[in-house]
Amino acid sequence: MKKYTLLLFILGLLTNMNVSTLAVSETYYSTTYLLVNRDTGAILEQLNDERLIHPASLTKIMTTFVALEMMDENQLNDTYTLTHDIFYDLVSLDASVAGFDAGETVKIVDILYGIMLPSGADATRAIANYISGSEDAFVRLMNQKAHELGLENTHFENTSGLDHPNHLTTAHDLRIILEAALKNSTFKRIFAASEYQSSPTNFKESGYTWVDKNLEFANGVDPQNPLTGTKSGYTELAGSALASTATVNGSSYMLISSGAPYNPFDFYNVQDALKFYGSIARDSNVSQKNNQQTTEPPITKINEPRKTELFSANLFFLIGSLTTVIGFMIYLISKVFKDA
Template identity: 35%
Template sequence: MRIAIVCIAIFIFSLIFPSIGQADPQVSGRNAVLIEQSTGRVLFEKQAHDKESIASITKIMTAIIAIESGKMQEKAKASRKAIYTEGSSIYLEQGEKMTIKDLVYGLMLRSGNDAAVAISEHIGGSEEGFVYLMNQKAKWLGMDNTHFDNPHGLDSENHYSTAYDMAILMSYAMKNETFQDITGSQTYLSENRTYSWKNKNKLLTQFYEYCTGGKTGYTKKTGRTLVSSAQKDGVNLIAVTLDAPDDWRDHISMFEWGFDNYNMETIAEEEPISYRFSQDTEAKSGYIQHEITYPLRDEEVSQVTNQLYILENAKQREEQIIGKNVFYLNGKQIAETNILQEDHGQDINHQSIIESFLSALQEVTGVSATW
């Protein structure tokens, strides 16, 4: 009887005082992070900045460098070193020539270590030369706690990253349409094979309908590692787990929690604004350059504030940018956009309308038009 009364009391209390949002997701991984793709906002983290071995999720970096090299249609020749690289393989034969494009598919879908070495030797001139490119790219992306020692992710004391850094890498890579196509492919048939490669990412192929891509990894020392992306109702999320025995469930749990708790809210629109330098001066006009959306919980929407920063000599400036509109959440800056002189804003809007019309005219008539 006492238990029943307690249960009823808890139920009534939950109706009167409903909890805001849900409890953080429970993950098996030693390290984990969930971010929103376009802004990089961290929605959930668990020891996300600890340096750890990462295994084959390394290949995300190998793939994006290969794609950006502009050599996807070139053929790489498989060396003896490539074919004898231990671990997962697409079974290249020594001397076999395969396009970089096919090798990247083999790299991402089947996690071919031989493909990783073949790519690195062709694009970097040597595996060491390619690793240099990987570390330069990591530095450029702000992956401050990352160091690569090889293009495939086999264990090495000098090969490590963090859950957060790998999320930043995946966020960058997913801006590339070719990478999106490759990581989002369930199967692929190489010109050199009579059978298709099936993607090892079971979130994509079996378990989660909103998954858009990712990369698996495993070594005995490192455990299971996983990077994945998902999209639902206009929200794009990236999840990373390191040393996670139940990683498929971890990622689904993080994604569902993220989708349930956050929406992409518009906090700024492209529109005219008025501003004053003081209450005694007349109102002046400007134009917000870009629309800004940001992932927010329902209760956070009203907590977003903004501050206009206008240059005092704005009216005399010839440049179109006269200031910034900066947005804050609980005192922390989360986004900003330029303020343009009003005539510049109108000119840009007018120009974009004309350009859209001319583009549509060209599609219909096949004749290029200028103005």
């Protein structure tokens, strides 16, 4: 008897639930994110955006930005010969590389693209040596820039984003770094590049061809995807991260995310970005339709709910309520007989 009573009671509760509460809300893989309207500065979505995180290769946004600030545009055509010390531990650290070799002479602009598109740690060390003579000296410039930007929760220990207990930032700070970097026209061009062909080197006559795999994946999912630039990263401590910009219905947006699972084929960080920007597009379309409705002449007839729909909804609610009451009454009666 108790089993049937409990079943009726639960059924009644479920029947009375608003159907919308049963719908699964849109979820994201990332555990930290910050979505911003760049035109207005409004924060649209956020989760743990001020929590300390490991930035992984999103570090390279600051590396490239600082490098560009430390030289003039003419230096982009200079060359630098990569030294052996750049490569000594990159394999053991499982660092991503652009593909350069010790002794290879490469244009500075190609090194910068090698930082951002293939996310090369060999390239970050090369530019650090070119600018400052060593990675440690260049990292001091990165931390100085973080201080100038007023970032109280950001500290760098290397140029590439390899995990380190003190190599930390927040989504909030990464947004500020990327916004500042995008004011530099060369950085903006590199960040937006979907593909790049480098100049020939003394080791590689055909040069290097690099592709933004994030944009490539997004285009495969949706050829009309709104992404206008990306930089991704992954380490064990950071998870899969992404900094991206997009244009939706004529407005510019930015998303910083991290903590998504990593899979070289599924691009969970990019999937999250497409979800976020897709939700903006849907909300914008709904808003436009509502605006159109409100500006229509007053004589326009507004469709009312059909009586059959109202009757079905009321009947559904009535059945649920009766089921709940009957279940509770059976429970009371069974309790009385048991006590008797």
